[in-house]
Amino acid sequence: MTALLFALSLVLSSDPAPPPLKGYADARQESLDSGKPLLVMVSTGWCPACQVMKRRIMPQVREDGALDGLVYTTVNPDHEEELSKILIGNGPIPELILFRHVGKKGENLWTKDVLVGSQSVEAVEGLIGYKKVAK
Amino acid sequence: MREVELLSALSLSKPGIEIRMCKGHKVSVRMHGEPLVCGIGTTLMDAAIDCARWVFNVRADHPELEEQIPEVLAALRAYDEHSKALQV
Numbered sequence: 001m002t003a004l005l006f007a008l009s010l011v012l013s014s015d016p017a018p019p020p021l022k023g024y025a026d027a028r029q030e031s032l033d034s035g036k037p038l039l040v041m042v043s044t045g046w047c048p049a050c051q052v053m054k055r056r057i058m059p060q061v062r063e064d065g066a067l068d069g070l071v072y073t074t075v076n077p078d079h080e081e082e083l084s085k086i087l088i089g090n091g092p093i094p095e096l097i098l099f100r101h102v103g104k105k106g107e108n109l110w111t112k113d114v115l116v117g118s119q120s121v122e123a124v125e126g127l128i129g130y131k132k133v134a135k
Numbered sequence: 136m137r138e139v140e141l142l143s144a145l146s147l148s149k150p151g152i153e154i155r156m157c158k159g160h161k162v163s164v165r166m167h168g169e170p171l172v173c174g175i176g177t178t179l180m181d182a183a184i185d186c187a188r189w190v191f192n193v194r195a196d197h198p199e200l201e202e203q204i205p206e207v208l209a210a211l212r213a214y215d216e217h218s219k220a221l222q223v
Contacts, residue, residue: 048163048170077175092172092185116189117172 024083027073035105037070039128042087043094044078049118050094060121066130070098092116098127154183162186 022030024040031038041058043050054074061067077084077093088095096115103109115127125132151167162174162182172189174182 044173044175046161047173048165049172052170090176090181090185092174092182092189094173118170 021073024073024075027071031071035101038099039070039072040097041074041094042084044076047093052118053094057121057124061124064132066125066128
């Protein structure tokens with residue numbers, strides 16, 4: 001029994017859950033400080049297309065390593081209405097927004113690229129500019 | 136054009152496209168059962184229009200959709216005309 005529990009703990013520890021996401025303000029600040037691009041997904045719990053992105057697409061994008069070089073966060077319009085209006089207006093969701101710095105480090109100048117609606121892993125990785133290496 | 140009529144027109148405009156009202160002024164669009172996009176306009180009509188524009192404009196290169204675009208565009212134009220009339 002002890003051996004079984006030990007084996008189970010090894011299996012569980014080898015596949016750790018992704019770290020919890022930072023809130024938008026913290027993620028934005030980290031992006032400013034580090035110079036890494038900021039990827040924001042605007043989505044809600046009631047939107048089926050958002051759930052496809054959250055449960056199926058983004059975990060695969062993370063697993064591929066495409067999120068490694070950037071700061072990723074999510075914004076829920078139901079909870080952060082004003083912020084979401086600034087980000088997407090009344091636009092449809094899910095919406096993935098990639099902000100890239102164009103100014104000096106710490107300077108508040110960004111470019112913005114957007115994907116709207118349910119997307120494939122390849123489309124999201126294309127937005128990020130991630131090129132998968134064949135194994 | 137009333138909201139329900141527009142939603143119905145959009146849903147009927149393309150086999151496989153399904154536009155549903157959900158939770159207040161929110162709209163969910165599926166194609167062949169796969170979730171595509173959701174609208175969160177300040178009114179149900181705005182949400183539906185927003186989704187329709189996305190489905191039929193951004194993805195207008197989808198061959199299956201092209202045949203049905205005229206009907207959808209007609210519905211959108213009717214909505215735009217209605218909106219302008221309200222603004223006068």
